Structures are given as structure tokens and as C-alpha cells.
Amino acid sequence: MRARIFAATAFVLVLLPILPHAGGRLRAAESGGWLFPEIQLRVPLTLNSGIYPRKSPLVRWKADFTALLRGANVDGSLDVNSLRVAAATESGSAKEIPSHFIPADGFDPRAAAQGELAWQAPGEMAALESRRYWVYFDVAGTTPRTAPQYPHLGGPDDRPANAVRNPGFERVDPKDPTKPAEWPITDARYGEGRLEIVHQPCHGGRNALKIQCTEGYGFGCRQEKIPMKPNTLYRVSVWARADAANPGEMTTMYILVFLTQRDGRPVATPRAVIECGDAVHPEQWKYLAKLGLYPYHSDVKTPSDTAYGSVRIQLYGDGARKRLAVGAVYVDDVEVLEVRPEDMIPPVGIQAEAVEKADTVKGK
DSSP states (O other): OOOOOOOSTTOSOOOOOOOOOTTOHHHHTSSOOOSOTTOOEEEEEEEEOTTSOEESOEEEEEEEHHHHHHHTTOOSOBOGGGOEEEEEOTTSOEEEEOEEEEEOTTOBTTTBOEEEEEEEOOSEEOTTOEEEEEEEEOBOOSSOOOOOOOOOOSSGGGSOOOOSSSTTOOSEETTEEEEETTOOBOOSSSEEEEEEEESSSOSSSSOEEEEEEEEESEEEEEEEEEEOOTTOOEEEEEEEEEOTTOSSSOEEEEEEEEEEOTTSOBOSSTTOEEEEEEEEOTTSOEEEEEESOBSSOTTOOOOTTOOEEEEEEEEEOBTTTTBOOOEEEEEEEEEEEEOOGGGGSOOOEEEEOOOEEHHHHHTO
């Protein structure tokens, strides 16, 4: 699982409303024709530039093909070699666009066919422009398909990798499958509780982590010795959701990354920590993210002696106000990601529609 979400105050991946371009591009290419007759399914997508003009933006679409197949009442395993991307042209036809599929952690072509499909949208997009795309896919058949031979995209393969191990909690502790691999409990100085792998609710993939504080002012999990570069801007993030059975009206979550030198000592810069916290609620998942060091401005890079980071995901109360942290939260898709200049604006908005079948569209 990967959650790739970008920058500044507008870190959250917002699915922007469809904003038709003045040229009527969407109406001119509503169906686009069925470009790949040997592939039986496709998902229509609308890309929105938002308020930013863009030049050949990198599009990153998080897809759950298992859910798409289920929604289309199609039984079978995803054939990764069938994946194709097509873009609408000015004439109303469609053309193939080179793409790259990045399987999520725990990928399974039948039970968990999730991943990220990335491609470079050709040309310039004006602010408030929308474009039409289709992602074609199919189930595995008796005749194997050959993977498309695209040139190097110059984008997805070169993106910084998430530094967190087991970020989506898909791997479990081999000694106890109810616990996540790589994520032990934090020290019990402030509270007590338990960690538990759950399948619902999940933000992505098959698993999420339930953090439950049973006593005290704080409880959570940790991951040590995450490699981090000096003089580099990082974004730290997690998706969180409160349990509906929690007492009170709000549950406070924090994600923190403490920076250390190669020998394990804290970096020399005082208060060298990336920190983000907020209230979470049971109705929906909330994205908590921070760009750069606390308590400075949001674009401060790591100090020159940085070698590692230590992540803490905590359910917090308020010791000063005697408010306990008793309750539970679900967390998923943890990320410690190097931020490049092109990531400093929100990504292209993506709005997906219902799966279309070849026999239905061709019969229109």
C-alpha cells in the first residue's frame, strides 16, 4: 500500500470537482472508442488540474482492481499485463499512453489486486482544465498476455521510496498474527494498551492497525532506525480514524519522527522532530501530515547530522488537563517520504467512474 499525497497546507489528496475546459474537451471525447478490443473492461477517469497550470504532470492513481472487478460482477484474477492507459484527443478519439504499475504491499491478483498506476500526462494543462482518460484491464485467461514494452517514463521509477517498513500493516508478526511486523509497542511511561491487526475499517489493502489505550495519557506503536538523509525535506503522514465506541467527542492522534545521528544520539539541532497531531473522528479517515521540522516553518530540511528517524504513532490525552487517552483509533498507510520540488503543489485531481464493459460500450 502506498499513499502518495502532496504538499504544504493542502497535503490531502483532494478529488477536485470536474471543471470543464473551455474547449469542451470532455464532450468531444465522451466514449473515445474502445481502443483495445482484446481487453474487456475499463474505468473512465477525469483528471483535473485545479488552480495550478502544469506541464506533463505525473499522474498517480491508487487502484483497487479487486473491488472494481467485484463491482462489475466479474470473477477472476487481475491480469497485470492487461493494464493499459488511454487518453482522449482533441478529435474525440483515444490514444495509448505509456504507464507503469506499482503493486501495493501484499499484492494478490485475486484477493488484493491493489496498487498505483502512474503515467505522464503529455503536454501542458492550463489551470482549471479537465482531461479524459481510461484505464483498461482484464482478468487472466487461458492465453497469457505479454506485458507492454514502454520506454522509461522518467517519473515513477525515479520517485523517492517510502522509508517506513510495513507501512500498511500488511505483514504480521510471525509469532503472533494479531500483531504487526516491524511495529512494537512504545514504552509504557504514559499509558497502557494493546495493538491489534484488523481488516475493517481499512484505508487501503487488507489490514489496518487498531491502537487501543486502556489506561493513562498516551499509548501507541513505534518503528526505529528509519534511514533518512541530511539536508532533505521530508513529509511524514498517517491516515487515522477513531473508534465509534470511544468516550467523549474527540480522539487526538499524533505522528512524530525523532531524528538521530548515525550512532543513535539525537541530532545536535534542538527539538529536531517532525510532528503532526489532530483530532480524528469515527465517520471517516483523516489524513495527518507534516512537511518539515517542528516548530519552524513548514519547509525546514533535516539537519546535516541526520542519519535515521524514529517514528511514533500515538493516541494522546492531555496530562495538563487530566484528560485520559482511553479509547481506540485505527491507523493505516504510514509514510516518511522525501519531498522534491515538483511535489510542493497538490497532485492532479482524479475522479473515477463506474467500470465499463466492452460489449456494453460497443453496443451503444
